Each structure stands twice: as structure tokens, then as C-alpha cells.
Amino acid sequence: MEIRPILSAMMRNKTAPLLIAAQVALTLAIVCNALYIIRDRLATAARPTGADEQNLSEIRFYPHRQITDIQDMQRRDIETIKAVPGVVAATWANQIPLGQSSWNYGGLTTDRGQTNSNIGATYYFSGEGDSLVHTLGARLVEGRDFEPGDYIDLNPALERKDPAVIIVTKALAEDLFPGEKSFVGRTFYLGSGDEAGAVRIVGVVEKLQSPSAPASEQAENSMIGPIHYLDPFSRYSIRTEPGQQDRVMADVEKALLALRNDRVLLGKRTFAEARASRYSGENMMAGLLIAVTGFLLLITASGIVGMASLWVNQRRKQIGVRRALGARKHDILRYFLVENVLITTGGVLAGIALALALNNLLVAELEIPRLPVGYLGLTMAVMWVLGLLAVLGPAWRAAAVPPAIATRTA
Template identity: 60%
Template sequence: MEIRPILSTLLRSKTAPLLIAAQVALTLAIVCNAVYIIKDRLATSSRPSGADESNSFVMAFSAARPIGDIESMQRRDLEALRGIPGVAAAAWTNQVPLGRSGWNTGGINTDPTANQPTDIQSAQYMSGDSLIDAFGLKLVEGRDFLPEEITVHDPEKEAPPLHHALITRALAEQLWPEESRYAGRQFYNGNGPEATPITVVGVIEQLQTPWAPVNPLRAESSMLLPRRYLDDYSQYIVRTEPGQRAAVMREAEKTLLALRSDRVLRFTRTMDQVRDRRYAGERLMAGLLIGVTAFLLLITASGIVGMSSLWVNQRRKQIGVRRALGARRVDILRYFLVENLLISSAGVLAGLLLALLLNDLLVRELSLPRMPVEYLVGGMVFMWILGLGSVLSPAIRAAAVPPAVATRTA
């Protein structure tokens, strides 16, 4: 089949082909970037936190009136929690991964004499108990804290210095990018002669921060500090034996509420619920984009079908003449398919440029990584298939028109 007659027909009636091409271009640009964002957000929301989420829950209490024996309260609470059947480990903690609030520190460095502070940041998990056991973390190097390394901090008094820390592999790789072993090394939280050296006693495979930003290094830049903080806001992380979490949660609430009457239970949440709260926005965005993408594809396909049906009705006489001159049904079908392929190809080429420009905007505004070329290639192929599939039914109807009927009713 010659392309020239098809191009000649399209040039004589430019409006409809241009509208279809523009619709294809806009759809390709939006769909490619939308699918990329959807996959990125869903992948982000499913990243492992490093904790044993399926068997863990967190509970928090606030003081109803001033509490004077905070340390003994924490110890008694933990003793009661550990005595509940099905509890594998429990600890007081100032924050939990994906919890959306907590302690953070910046300017961490390995040379306190440097003129410029680094941009390395880290979440600070504090506890007087083993968070490795309570969170179910994987220790890949070194050891857990020793009892004599744990300090007690009363917020009404000056904080005692910290000399030991457990850090995640992600934080270690930022501090010592050329090294592979980190236990025994020292870092400083701040600059100047007063900066206190902190010795790394162990390295954790993975532990996300409470905020878990998109950047993977920042999301897993965490440290554990051996400090019991005497705050009347008490938060406990409890890890249970497999399958025991629901029963332990009910018993833990009853047990701790019965211990004291000067505090109120703020919440009890599974770590799965903590994850859902953290990533509710990402999942909502993904759902909205899926709906918008599906609607846009439906509109584009409907536009191609409607326009193709209009072309068939407008060219019934032309179809009849060609059939009378010997054109077969397959020739008519192929004509409309090739015509649509040319229009779609023009739209695809323009859509590729729009997709790249839109992705560049998203990279700058949302700090997304650049879209891989696979999304563009997949989008091109999909739009060609969508265009051919949409025009197929009108083309079949056109090929089925008898020559006599077409020339008589045109």
C-alpha cells in the first residue's frame, strides 16, 4: 500500500488528525509520568523498615497529673509487659520507625576540626533497653550496648554525655564511604573542640527513620543511643511471638492501665497501622493517579473511535468506489489501520518530547529520580496498540460495506 494517498487525504482535512495526534501526545506524556510516579510511590510505601512489623505494636501513655517516679514507672511497666505470655521483647523508646515524629540530629561528621559542618543527618532512637531485641533488628557487625554504657537523662538536669552508639549501615556508608568495617570507629555530633567523640559499637542492617523520606539514604540514616529518658510521656514497643500480637495487645492495655491511675492511654497501634498512617498520602496519590490514568486512556480511546466512525461515514462513497474497482475488504481495513498508525506516530513523537519536559519538571519540583527510558518505550508501544485497537471496529465496519450500498447512499 502506498502511503502517499493516505497523507494526501490527511492533509486535505487537517483538523481531525491534528486533534487525535494532540490527544495521543498529551495522553502519552501524562500516562508515562503517572505510571512512573505510581510505581515509585508504591515502591516507597512498601520499603521494609528493618523492624519486625508483623509481630510488633506500640503503645503510648500521657500523664494525667505530674509523675515523680518516672524511672521506676518505666521499669515496672516493662516488667509487666515482659511477663505477658507471648511477649518476645519490650522496650521504652522515644520514637518508632515510620512514626512521623521523633528526634533528629544534623551536622554529624568524622572530623570535628572541619570548617564546614556536613549535611549528614540521623534519627536518634533512645532507650535504656535493647531496641535490637524490641524492634527485631538485624545486627551485622559489633554488639549491642552493655548495661554500664546506658545513661539516664532527667530533662530537668543537664544531659550526661553519650560515648557509644549503634548506627545503621546507611549512616555508616555516609560517614565512611571508602570503608567496609565500622565497629570501633568514632564520629562527632557537631564541630569544635567541645564535640564529644561517639564510638560505634555495632552496625544495624536497616532501620528507617520516623519520617522515612523518599531518599533511601536519608530514610535509613538512624542511630541507637543508650539513654533512658525520664519523660512522663511513655512509649513502649512490644514484639510478640508469631500469631500472638492481637491477644498480647489486649492484655497489655489491661495490665498497664491497672498499674496506675495517674496517666491515660494515648493509643495502641500495630506497626502495620503505623506504616499505613505514614504512607496514607502516597497510597492516596497512587490511587488518584491510577483513576486519572484509566479515565484519560478511556477518553483517548473513545475519541479515536468516534473520529474514526465519523471518517467512515464521511467516506462511504470513496470506500464504495474502491471496492467497485477491486479493492478487497482487507485493503480497506489496512487503509484505515495505516492511517491511524501515521496519526498515532505523529502524536507519539510529540508525546515523547512532552513526557521528557514533564519529567524534568517533576524531577525539579518533587525530587524524583529521572524516568527510565523503559517507561517511554512502553508508553509508545501502548499508545500504538491503543490507537490500532480503537480504530479496528470502525475499520471493520468500513470494510464490510458493499460497493453498491456505499455508492448509492453516499
């Protein structure tokens, strides 16, 4: 089929083709970036924390009067928790992955004299009870877990000190010692200057996400210190047998409340609830964008159908004349499909430029990664298919009109 007559026909009546092309361009730009943001947000929300989330819970108590036997209280709490049937491991821990309340260390260095480090990490520590690595179900990929002699007592009201050894995530180790493959035995400093504490790596866990879990790679920068933290605020992480979480946590709550009357239950939650809370914004945004994308595609398809129907009706006489001169149904159908491909292609080319401009704005404002080329290709294909499907109905109806009726009713 000759393309030139189709282009000449469109040039004589530019309004409809330009409106369809503009709608295609705007839809492509928005849908392309929306699909990428949806994928990015859902991928972020699905990242593993490195913990056995399905079987982990946290329970917290706050004292309503002074507690003088803090270490003994923590020890008795752990004994009481572990006596509950179905408890696999339990420990006092200062925070949990995805908990959103975070203890952090900034400016970690491998040289005490270094002052410009931008490496930071979440600082987990736990004392009484099982090791935090075992309780969380994290996987050691190098070195060992803490031994009893590694732990230090720390009363935050009286002193500030750091342990001699530490466990780090693989991501943090690679940030601190780029290019290295083994990290056990390496030393780094919690800060810079003469007061920076030196710690030696004794173990590396594959993954342990931070409580804030930012979208950046910093989410995996975590370290664990062996510290008996003597704080009256009680916070216990508990891993249960599969399928026993609800029953076990109810029993744990009852047992701990019966143990003392000088504190109140501040709250309890599962790690799954912590995940849902942390990523509620990402999931809401993804759901909203999915709805907007679907609605926009529907509006675009409806617009193309409406424009195509109007345009076909305006050319019924032309169609009838072509049919009278011997054009078959599939010739008429092919004419309108080719015409639509040309219009859609014009819209797609404009849409690509618009999509890249919009992505540049989003990269600058929202700090999301740049749009991969694959998303442009996918959205281009979607728009071509959408355009063809939208025009197929009007074109088929036009091709089916007998020549005598088409010319008489024009």
C-alpha cells in the same frame, strides 16, 4: 502498501488527523509521567523499615501529676509487660519507625573541626527492658548489641549528655565513612566544635527507617543510643508472638492501667497502623493517578473511535469505489490501520517532547527522579496498541460494506 497516497489523503483533510494526534500526544505525556509517579509512590510506600512490623506495637502513657520514681516506674512497667503471655520483647523507646514524630541529629561529622557537614540522622534510644535492636527485630550485620555497661542515665530536665558507644545503620555508616567496608570501632561526632560528643560505633544494623521516612535516601540514616531516658512520659515498644498481637496488647493495656493511677493512656497502635498513617498520602495519590490514567486512556480510545467512525463514514463512496475496482476487505482494513499508525506516530513524537517537558517541571517542583527511558517506550507501545484497537472496529465495519451500497449511500 504505498504510504504517499495515505499521506496525501490526510493532508487534504487535516482536522481529524491533527485532533487525534494531539489527543495521543497529550495522553502520552500525562500517562507516562503518571505511571512513573504511581510506581515511585508505591515503591516508596512499600520500603521495608528493618523492623518486624507484623508483630510490633507501641503503647503510650502520659502523667497527670508529678512522678518522682521515673526509673522505678519504667522498670516495673517493663516487668509487667513481659509477664503478659505472648510478649517476645519490650523496651522503653523514644520513637518508632514510621511514627512521624522524630528525634534527629544534624551535622554529624568524622572530624570535630568540620563545620559544613550535611549528614543527619534519626536518633533512637532506649533504656529499660530488652535492647531496641532485639525488640524491633532489626538485623545486626556487624559488631554487637549493647551491653549493660554501655547504658547511661539521662534526666533531660537536669542535663544533656551522650553515650560513649552507638549502633548505626549501614546507610549512615556509609555516608559517614564513604568507601569503607568495616565500621565497628570507628568514631564520629554528634555535631561540630568543642562541645560535640564523640561516639564509637559498636554495631551496624542492616536497616532501620526513620519515623518521618522521607522519600530520599536519608530515610535510612538512623542511630541507636544506650540511654535510660528518665522522662515521665512512658512509651513502650512491644514485639509479640506471631498472631497474638491484638490479644497481647489488650492484656498489656489492662495490666499497665491497673499498675498506677497517676497517668492516662495516651494511645496505642501497631506498626502496621503507623505505616498506613505515614503512607496514606502516597497511597491516595497513587490511587487517584491510577483512576485518572484509566479514565484518560478510555477518553482517548473513545475519541479515536469517534473520529475514526466519522472519518470512515465521510469516505464511504471512496471505499465503495475501491471495492468495485477489486480491493479486498483486508486491503481496506489495512489502509485504515496504516493510516492510524501514521497519525498515532505523529502524536507519539509530539507526546515524547511534551512528556519530557512535563517531567522537567515535576522534577523541579516535586523533586522526583527523572523519567526513565523505559517508561517512554512502554507508553509509546501502549498508545500504538490503543490506537490500533480503537480504529479496528470502524475500519472493519467500513471494509464489510458492499460496493453498491457504499457508493449509493455516500
